[in-house]
Amino acid sequence: MKKTNFYQPVKIGVLGLGTVGSGVTRMLAHNAGEIRRRAGREIIITHAAARNLNTITANTIGIKLTEQALNVVQDPEISMILELIGGYEPARELILCALDNGKHVVTANKALIAKYGNEIFAAARMARKIVGFEAAVAGGIPIIKALREGLAGNQIEWVAGIINGTANFILSEMQDKGRDFPEAMAEAQRLGYTENDPTLDIKGIDAAHKLTILASIAFGIPLRSEKVYTEGIGGITYEDVAYATRLGYSIKHLGIARRGENGVQLRVHPTFIPKRQLLANVNGVMNAIMVKGNAVGQSLFYGAGAGAEPTASAVVADIIDIVRNLKTDPESRVPYLGFQPEALLDLPVIPINEVETACYLRILALDRPGVLADITRILANHGISIEAFMQKETHLTASKVPVVLLINPVKEEKMNKAISAIESLDSILAPIMRIRLEYLDT
Amino acid sequence: MKKTNFYQPVKIGVLGLGTVGSGVTRMLAHNAGEIRRRAGREIIITHAAARNLNTITANTIGIKLTEQALNVVQDPEISMILELIGGYEPARELILCALDNGKHVVTANKALIAKYGNEIFAAARMARKIVGFEAAVAGGIPIIKALREGLAGNQIEWVAGIINGTANFILSEMQDKGRDFPEAMAEAQRLGYTENDPTLDIKGIDAAHKLTILASIAFGIPLRSEKVYTEGIGGITYEDVAYATRLGYSIKHLGIARRGENGVQLRVHPTFIPKRQLLANVNGVMNAIMVKGNAVGQSLFYGAGAGAEPTASAVVADIIDIVRNLKTDPESRVPYLGFQPEALLDLPVIPINEVETACYLRILALDRPGVLADITRILANHGISIEAFMQKETHLTASKVPVVLLINPVKEEKMNKAISAIESLDSILAPIMRIRLEYLDT
Numbered sequence: 001m002k003k004t005n006f007y008q009p010v011k012i013g014v015l016g017l018g019t020v021g022s023g024v025t026r027m028l029a030h031n032a033g034e035i036r037r038r039a040g041r042e043i044i045i046t047h048a049a050a051r052n053l054n055t056i057t058a059n060t061i062g063i064k065l066t067e068q069a070l071n072v073v074q075d076p077e078i079s080m081i082l083e084l085i086g087g088y089e090p091a092r093e094l095i096l097c098a099l100d101n102g103k104h105v106v107t108a109n110k111a112l113i114a115k116y117g118n119e120i121f122a123a124a125r126m127a128r129k130i131v132g133f134e135a136a137v138a139g140g141i142p143i144i145k146a147l148r149e150g151l152a153g154n155q156i157e158w159v160a161g162i163i164n165g166t167a168n169f170i171l172s173e174m175q176d177k178g179r180d181f182p183e184a185m186a187e188a189q190r191l192g193y194t195e196n197d198p199t200l201d202i203k204g205i206d207a208a209h210k211l212t213i214l215a216s217i218a219f220g221i222p223l224r225s226e227k228v229y230t231e232g233i234g235g236i237t238y239e240d241v242a243y244a245t246r247l248g249y250s251i252k253h254l255g256i257a258r259r260g261e262n263g264v265q266l267r268v269h270p271t272f273i274p275k276r277q278l279l280a281n282v283n284g285v286m287n288a289i290m291v292k293g294n295a296v297g298q299s300l301f302y303g304a305g306a307g308a309e310p311t312a313s314a315v316v317a318d319i320i321d322i323v324r325n326l327k328t329d330p331e332s333r334v335p336y337l338g339f340q341p342e343a344l345l346d347l348p349v350i351p352i353n354e355v356e357t358a359c360y361l362r363i364l365a366l367d368r369p370g371v372l373a374d375i376t377r378i379l380a381n382h383g384i385s386i387e388a389f390m391q392k393e394t395h396l397t398a399s400k401v402p403v404v405l406l407i408n409p410v411k412e413e414k415m416n417k418a419i420s421a422i423e424s425l426d427s428i429l430a431p432i433m434r435i436r437l438e439y440l441d442t
Numbered sequence: 443m444k445k446t447n448f449y450q451p452v453k454i455g456v457l458g459l460g461t462v463g464s465g466v467t468r469m470l471a472h473n474a475g476e477i478r479r480r481a482g483r484e485i486i487i488t489h490a491a492a493r494n495l496n497t498i499t500a501n502t503i504g505i506k507l508t509e510q511a512l513n514v515v516q517d518p519e520i521s522m523i524l525e526l527i528g529g530y531e532p533a534r535e536l537i538l539c540a541l542d543n544g545k546h547v548v549t550a551n552k553a554l555i556a557k558y559g560n561e562i563f564a565a566a567r568m569a570r571k572i573v574g575f576e577a578a579v580a581g582g583i584p585i586i587k588a589l590r591e592g593l594a595g596n597q598i599e600w601v602a603g604i605i606n607g608t609a610n611f612i613l614s615e616m617q618d619k620g621r622d623f624p625e626a627m628a629e630a631q632r633l634g635y636t637e638n639d640p641t642l643d644i645k646g647i648d649a650a651h652k653l654t655i656l657a658s659i660a661f662g663i664p665l666r667s668e669k670v671y672t673e674g675i676g677g678i679t680y681e682d683v684a685y686a687t688r689l690g691y692s693i694k695h696l697g698i699a700r701r702g703e704n705g706v707q708l709r710v711h712p713t714f715i716p717k718r719q720l721l722a723n724v725n726g727v728m729n730a731i732m733v734k735g736n737a738v739g740q741s742l743f744y745g746a747g748a749g750a751e752p753t754a755s756a757v758v759a760d761i762i763d764i765v766r767n768l769k770t771d772p773e774s775r776v777p778y779l780g781f782q783p784e785a786l787l788d789l790p791v792i793p794i795n796e797v798e799t800a801c802y803l804r805i806l807a808l809d810r811p812g813v814l815a816d817i818t819r820i821l822a823n824h825g826i827s828i829e830a831f832m833q834k835e836t837h838l839t840a841s842k843v844p845v846v847l848l849i850n851p852v853k854e855e856k857m858n859k860a861i862s863a864i865e866s867l868d869s870i871l872a873p874i875m876r877i878r879l880e881y882l883d884t
Contacts, residue, residue: 023737027595027737030736031595031596031597031736031737034596034597034662035594035595036785037662037781037782037785037787038594038662038777038780038781038782038785039594039782040773040777040782040785134592140738140739140741141741142587142588142591142592142593145584145587145588145591145592146584146587146588146592149584149587149759149762149763150576150584150587150588150759151584151755151759152477152480152481152758152759152762152763153469153473153477153754153755153756153757153758153759153761153762154473154476154755154758155473155476220476220479220480278720278723278724278744281720281723282720293755294472294473294751295465295469295473295751295752295754295755295758296582296745296746296751296752296755297582297745297746297751297752298745298746299582299583299743299744299745299746300742300743300744300745301741301742301743301744302720302741302742302743302744303738303739303740303741303742304738304739304740304741309736309737309738309739310737310738310739312595312737313593313595313596313735313737313738314595315595316594316595316596316737317591317592317593317594317595319595320591320594320595321591321594324774324775324776325770325774326774327771327773327774328767328770328771328774329769329770331482331769332766332767332768332769332770333766334766335480335482338480339479339480340479340480340481340482343478343479343480343482345479
């Protein structure tokens with residue numbers, strides 16, 4: 001038997017030495033012994049590119065540094081590139097160039113894979129190289145591997161996940177500490193949980209990128225980031241969180257991909273989920289993804305979604321996978337999206353208007369007789385049925401009263417019409433708050 | 443690019459057509475389209491062996507049946523064998539014979555892998571074939587893959603899991619419905635959750651098999667099933683469950699593998715865990731495994747642990763893995779235990795006496811002055827400190843009183859001595875109940 005220790009080390013070039021890049025450098029060094037025991041070879045970073053070499057804080061002893069990423073990508077010594085820059089360009093261009101130069105690629109770039117993955121994977125197939133992207137979704141949770149391989153015997157029915165830690169932290173703060181959105185948001189910023197541009201997290205764009213990837217590998221469909229219905233958490237008030245608790249629910253910002261007879265649903269939005277679900281009890285910056293397969297039933301994968309070390313964990317797992325497969329025929333490797341490229345199905349994405357969900361409504365109304373009768377009449381006229389109802393006891397001094405309803409599953413379009421009709425009543429004082437509700441049971 | 447549809451189908455032989463065998467046959471047929479999309483080839487069962495062909499209930503249309511397992515194992519048409527018989531023999535012999543005949547093997551047999559895995563993997567290496575055993579631990583949870591590959595960048599510090607669904611069902615019934623052990627056990631039997639011989643579940647033997655496997659792939663150590671300290675749930679009373687709840691804990695039957703400076707701990711026993719941990723909220727027959735890695739932090743994997751379909755999910759995932767790797771050089775495959783065979787470390791297993799844990803004590807004492815002073819004096823003399831203390835209000839009529847203590851972490855040996863000393867007091871009326879406690883925080 002060959003002595004694996006006699007193999008040459010695998011040499012890697014890193015693009016980007018920010019939080020994740022430093023984390024990967026640190027983990028590869030710190031866990032070097034364990035990694036060699038697993039991979040059978042030494043894995044070392046020999047080259048790295050950073051925008052500004054003067055601001056690097058990572059330990060770069062023994063690493064050849066440059067500000068020219070292209071030099072690393074084209075260096076003949078290197079067999080693998082880690083793209084840890086983020087953003088669309090020059091990341092996309094550098095990855096394509098690396099593949100063109102015969103290098104395998106590992107990336108943590110969810111935005112890039114969600115938007116340009118189809119192009120990048122096609123280029124990788126041409127180049128007969130591997131692109132690993134486990135770190136692009138829920139860093140600390142090996143969910144890409146679970147879906148592409150571990151659950152490969154299943155027809156996946158749906159995936160529902162807490163895939164943005166910042167949004168989950170804010171909602172958890174509101175629930176646990178009774179804070180309103182702006183306060184919880186400020187706390188997230190104070191703790192460094194938000195990006196420079198917090199919009200990506202708060203508006204659900206980051207979650208939509210990750211959902212795009214999850215849906216592709218769950219159902220074997222091309223990446224279609226532009227088709228994801230996306231709603232953020234900016235509109236949630238403490239009042240909504242408190243009602244959710246009283247009704248036995250948590251509000252979580254979920255990415256949901258569901259396959260049905262007419263196509264797939266791809267949606268990201270705040271969601272009421274029953275408190276008894278494990279997913280409802282995933283708090284703080286943690287991520288969790290629930291998967292329903294037709295053989296396995298429900299399973300859940302929980303872990304850190306972001307941060308230097310958890311992301312490094314996913315990047316290094318991809319590196320080890322590639323090292324184990326350096327000599328493997330590309331046809332024998334796990335396909336990029338878990339399905340053979342020619343077997344991808346471009347299933348239609350169902351427009352949100354045609355999606356059927358249950359929901360929570362909070363209606364601020366004048367406190368006068370007949371208001372509730374008006375609301376329920378409109379709902380009945382639209383064929384919408386009420387699952388539960390809650391009206392706060394009226395105070396003598398109050399002139400307005402919140403009416404809270406849980407609505408049975410109904411098509412979005414119908415619900416929108418009913419909401420408009422109710423909002424046009426004289427007695428309704430503010431836009432209606434609607435939060436979709438998922439039982440996650442079937 | 444090659445048209446994968448033109449590949450010949452992969453032909454499989456099944457040994458055993460009981461619950462799991464029938465489940466696998468069903469899933470392979472039912473999900474055939476999805477499986478071909480993933481694996482790039484058709485996968486069909488062409489041969490099957492069962493002990494008694496007259497009692498088969500599975501759909502076996504198109505499958506060549508025999509009562510002679512050896513005929514299937516030696517059939518030259520077949521490239522892969524599924525061993526779904528269970529037990530040590532003839533399962534072991536048949537697997538070795540299959541490898542010898544150049545066939546890959548998938549097995550769901552935890553007892554066999556825990557006890558004879560080292561031998562079987564050595565034979566597989568010689569034969570340059572793959573042995574898949576994802577189904578051997580927590581069927582519906584792809585935990586073997588997660589540890590061997592998904593978390594490969596980590597040094598794993600510990601693994602703690604609910605890995606026997608029957609024991610978890612019984613403890614959940616006791617907690618949720620206020621039942622005592624015999625009642626909950628009877629309910630499990632009524633629902634068909636127990637084996638013919640329930641000892642394997644109740645005494646923790648089945649969990650010890652699974653923990654053996656988890657520990658090996660987490661730390662890269664040989665399989666050492668004989669070294670697992672094993673305690674079942676038979677001694678747990680409703681009283682203990684109720685105290686746990688009042689103190690903010692759940693009692694779970696855990697398999698725990700922990701790596702420390704002096705070696706590894708391998709232990710299976712009932713455990714107090716804080717209610718705020720997700721693991722404490724995993725109920726019924728479900729399984730969950732928590733993994734602490736030095737990069738990823740804590741992650742949790744949850745799903746069905748047994749049953750025909752979840753087990754079939756794992757078996758089929760292994761089949762697809764093998765089909766994807768049929769042409770792969772054995773040196774490039776993921777090693778059986780996740781570490782290169784020559785890199786396994788035979789770390790010492792720390793005897794339970796030297797393991798340090800916190801624990802819960804329930805002491806039934808005469809209700810008279812000085813008893814508590816005696817107990818606390820003995821503990822203090824042994825250098826043992828108390829974390830919390832609870833004594834039920836005394837009823838005028840009661841002559842005995844339960845004293846409940848939570849003890850700070852202390853070496854088992856020291857705790858045993860203190861327990862003996864307390865039990866030798868005149869005022870102590872029954873053997874002391876001791877349940878270990880894990881915070882699972884670090």
